[in-house]
Amino acid sequence: MGKQKQMTRDTKVPLSTPLVSVIIPAYNAESTIIRTVRSILLQNYENIEVIVVDDGSTDNTANELKSISGDNQRVRLVTQNNQGVSVARNRGIQDARGEYIVFLDSDDFLEPEFVSVLVSIISSTDSDIAFCSYRWVDERGKSMRLVVPKNDEGLVKEGESVLLSIFEGSMSIWTGSAIYRKAFLSKNHLQFVPGAKNGQDREFIWKAVLKAKRIVGTERILSNYVIRNNSLVKNKDISKAHTLGCIRRIGKYLRSNTRNERILSIFEKRIVPRDYTALVYFFAIRGFDKRKLLEIARNSGYRSQLKRIRLRYAKLSEYLATRALLLAPRATILLFRVVGRRLRKDLLD
Incomplete structure (x- = not known):
């Protein structure tokens, strides 16, 4: 410290x-x-x-x-x-x-x-x-x-x-x-x-x-x-994908500007896989085409980022969501969409 x-x-x-x-x-x-x-x-x-x-x-x-x-x-x-x-x-x-x-x-x-x-x-x-x-x-x-x-x-x-x-x-x-x-x-x-x-x-x-x-x-x-305007569930702006570009730039910046191993480890084994999972979650709860989401979730490059997750560094909820997306992408995307519908109902009630 x-x-x-x-x-x-x-x-x-x-x-x-x-x-x-x-x-x-x-x-x-x-x-x-x-x-x-x-x-x-x-x-x-x-x-x-x-x-x-x-x-x-x-x-x-x-x-x-x-x-x-x-x-x-x-x-x-x-x-x-x-x-x-x-x-x-x-x-x-x-x-x-x-x-x-x-x-x-x-x-x-x-x-x-x-x-x-x-x-x-x-x-x-x-x-x-x-x-x-x-x-x-x-x-x-x-x-x-x-x-x-x-x-x-x-x-x-x-x-x-x-x-x-x-x-x-x-x-x-x-x-x-x-x-x-x-x-x-x-x-x-x-x-x-x-x-x-x-x-x-x-x-x-x-x-x-x-x-x-x-x-x-x-x-x-x-x-x-x-x-x-209920932006948590209604916004369908695909610019959310720009988050991954930011994550890549941050990773490069960290590797060039710090030798703190814990910072680097948490970034690589919590932040990166969490944000990749969050991207599919974001699109799923907003009703994006599930076939395209499944294609993303099955992409080898995308999966390699999810595999970085470690329970030692991540919250249990982050770890479980990421592992579920790895092991059962179709069912997990469906679950994300159900959560999105429930959020819409809660916000409109």
Whole structure:
């Protein structure tokens, strides 16, 4: 485990007020952008710039933004042709003037103390990253699930220690639950992968965490991740397959940047096979053609990834699902589809 240091300074009030850049990629976000930007403008921390990167929207996103920002000099609208969320975020990083950077999606929102609390703990501990707990909420803001990482309040840890906790499942950092020192991102050439349509957030976070010398967290719930339109079961976007590309890039990055055998082992023997199993599960519960799913499950290259699973590193549920997909792919896919139908029924009741 990495070196750890307990914070001793008061974290309630920032010791200084450095500029914080909040980067929001937006594509056809007219129905959500107001709540998102308002949650930033209502922060109890004044020195903020909001950079909204409109990624070629065809709706009234820009007009909605103007209606809430008015002449507010803290809000900047950057427009570009549609190039995807990664390019939009990278453009925001490029244009950011702040000492610290926050990433937020155009339908998520922050609690009023998010910036002040995270600036306080990241600056007073001279950390590269600070993070908080967060909640999943529905479109009305009703809480669906709390995500509270098992972290000692204010305890500074090295990046490898935090990444290991993430891989073991005891800690979670989401795109909108962290603040980054911009100089740290620049020094380590950390950006989002252009063209990646799924998994790019996790790829960025895991790479950043690995590179960080100092990370600090708070268990306070300060961020809200919005689950929209029953998306857990209705979204049939095949871009989910991009997750596997992200997994391959992460594996290459880990092998080049760490010698921590436990991190490498958990990644290869839990994360990789789990994500390959999860891909078929994702498509199955959304009603994709079962013959195509069976073809995927029987592919030798796909099966070789599933065979990496080890109960020593994986959760029992992950292990059983992966082994079942290996040994009885047809029956397992059918079971996944039944689960999907039940989820739809539960959500519609």
